[in-house]
Amino acid sequence: MSDHGSNPTDQPQPSPQQEAAVQQAGAARNLDAHRDRYAQRTAGMTASEIRALFAVASRPEVVSLAGGMPNLAALPLDSLATEVSRLISVDGQAALQYGSAHGVPELREQICEIMAMEGITGHPDDVMVTVGSQMALDMVTRLFCDPGDVVLAEGPSYVGALGSFNAYQAKVVHVAMDDDGLQPEALRHAISEVTSRGERIKFLYTIPNFHNPGGVTLAVQRRAEILEICRHHDILVLEDNPYGLLGFDGQTYPALRSLDPDNVVYLGSFSKTFASGLRVGWVLAPHAVREKLVLAAESATLCPPTLNQMIVSRYLSTHDWKGQIKTFREQYRERRDAMLSALEQHMPEGCSWTKPDGGFYVWFTAPEGVDTKAMLPRAVTQRVAYASGTGFYADALGSRQMRLSYCYPTPERIREGVRRLANTLTDEMELVRTFGSVPQRSVSGPEAPSPDTA
């Protein structure tokens, strides 16, 4: 008789095969020997479910409307190479050495000149250079958010911001947009809901211009109202503006920061107007906040790369950077046109989409019953990819939506991609009509951002 005694019940004993299967399942659960050691914040840290698909989606035969990669083909690489070579030869001792977490002074002055184009009066001392504005997002969240604090954000919102908020266990409450951007009434409603639950709102995160992924712009007449609401309720505003200079008619809008300097923290970036791979962004903040941001940044990266800051600074002082932005704008406008006309031409009845006048993205809504995440593998089979909508929400919304990027593929490829997508969607709608609407997906939390969805 074994130590365990005979079977005291009538339950059948597991077969050796069953036991092996159970052991195997246990082993699978235990693959990460460190699983009991992680911090609580890692519970919400999940890989994008569609990440595996990107490996397929990045194959050349697939038209990717998923990524947010800027088109760098128009950059003057040869003259840039010459300039960087001179920088390293002559100033390499400084360019390759540690700098301050605050950032290179000359670049901070130039950043102030750039921000002035959108009406901002800022002092170079109140600017901190960051490793892309993703780092600025992360630092601001680190500074302000305790676990459980609420961040208000447009719905949908930038996936990278949701990733940072999630990393600090902040709770995102979405505020609806329409074609004129964030709705003041929806903002008032959200504030009232959150405060009536006794929760604390730390800031409103907003992308006023050429929204990612929404493709809409906050109407000028709404800006003062939004700021007034936030000020009234003692809520800081975090304004994220990577696309502001990419208005297709050369138009710019008054930055929220220009309208309420003391209550707005402003984020800017060279990723979309120069070169994303340099990872140079910035934050402009009220003085006391900026001081704390520098302390936070020191413990995050010590300092941003000196070389990259000096490259941007030299580029700004030696190249026609405004002309370069005009070139970018014209390219992106041509691609936006290609996408909008192809959508008009090919998309079946019942679809709708936003019509951006700047930036990189169209936000697309499929007819009732279509689940864009479930459809994605079939789209990739048809050689087209997109970013499905749920990744841009911290809650279960967005299942009928998708973000279509026109920034990277050529106009011809965009037209072909939209044609393929329309075919996929038509097939999907046929399925929905035949078998009834696809059941609602289970809740999907925020996903970690990746450059593919940046």
Next chain:
Amino acid sequence: MSDHGSNPTDQPQPSPQQEAAVQQAGAARNLDAHRDRYAQRTAGMTASEIRALFAVASRPEVVSLAGGMPNLAALPLDSLATEVSRLISVDGQAALQYGSAHGVPELREQICEIMAMEGITGHPDDVMVTVGSQMALDMVTRLFCDPGDVVLAEGPSYVGALGSFNAYQAKVVHVAMDDDGLQPEALRHAISEVTSRGERIKFLYTIPNFHNPGGVTLAVQRRAEILEICRHHDILVLEDNPYGLLGFDGQTYPALRSLDPDNVVYLGSFSKTFASGLRVGWVLAPHAVREKLVLAAESATLCPPTLNQMIVSRYLSTHDWKGQIKTFREQYRERRDAMLSALEQHMPEGCSWTKPDGGFYVWFTAPEGVDTKAMLPRAVTQRVAYASGTGFYADALGSRQMRLSYCYPTPERIREGVRRLANTLTDEMELVRTFGSVPQRSVSGPEAPSPDTA
């Protein structure tokens, strides 16, 4: 009669001058309009008290023995400039574009070859490239530490690591070192103390080779014992090794990671062996941990700068980087010799210091009664600067200590700096003898790191 009524007590009314002073003090307290909005973690975020001094200390007439800036004078700037120019001209479209948070694959393979020099067998897939190893420190802490969790660290320890631990509200418990590095018996004792208080230890943070700021190296015969203690108590080991290839006799030591791959997370850096201003470091972690680190890094910076990674990769494949490290080693050895002989020659009775056989730093202990932080302004007046000891502890220790760096000044300047420091110290000891020992300073928490103390 005013609304406030007459003075109901015999207390004298404040004079208008007093009232103005009170109002002014109130205004001073209220300068930061955002003070009630910050997260709890910012409570421990304080600027280094000696930061203001660095502005003075960086004047050319002051010999700074405070900074940890590598000496880049020996870098082959012209050939590097040519290589980077070619990289931008030919591969600019990739070098200036977003990459993955995981890092450039070719560089990750080269990193594995470098780590093999210290006995590590690692797979490129388990390497993640970071914005300097400071970012790796921050990401590992983000992954493992909830507020209140304990991190064990040598006492003294790297100020940047203390800054990261503090940012995540982890509690640092120091473990004593001697000339052979971390003491196993002290480690056992610390573990027992912490666990008896019911606190949870998340990892041991250690710099085994050429310790910053200690200047000592963990004896080879202690390594297996340290690892065994940690494994026995289910404590992860975080091995930080930026100086490992800078042993003055070309000697290397077996990495802790090479002895216990499953329980060690390893950090490496190009800041000390190539160029700090590129901010390229890395982490090698058990596979499941590395996967989570990539998710954390995506929300922190999206991806490290592509250009910088490709520059390092090209440098490694086209330059004699091992020869370059040999050149660095020889320079640093010469400077170490200059410092040690000057210390022997000039320092008064009762001082002691470590004798590093690699790396950047000497850890110096002044006689009883000397407070190195209080002495620093007087030293700067005498045109020499150092990093006072308390910044390297999370508690009140280190007031008699200082870190002396020999990495950046020339041997001649080092000798002059030590001579000035010896004079300052002699004067200080005279003061102590005359007026009695300086009272113990109040507790100083960890300070934010800066490149000056990196």
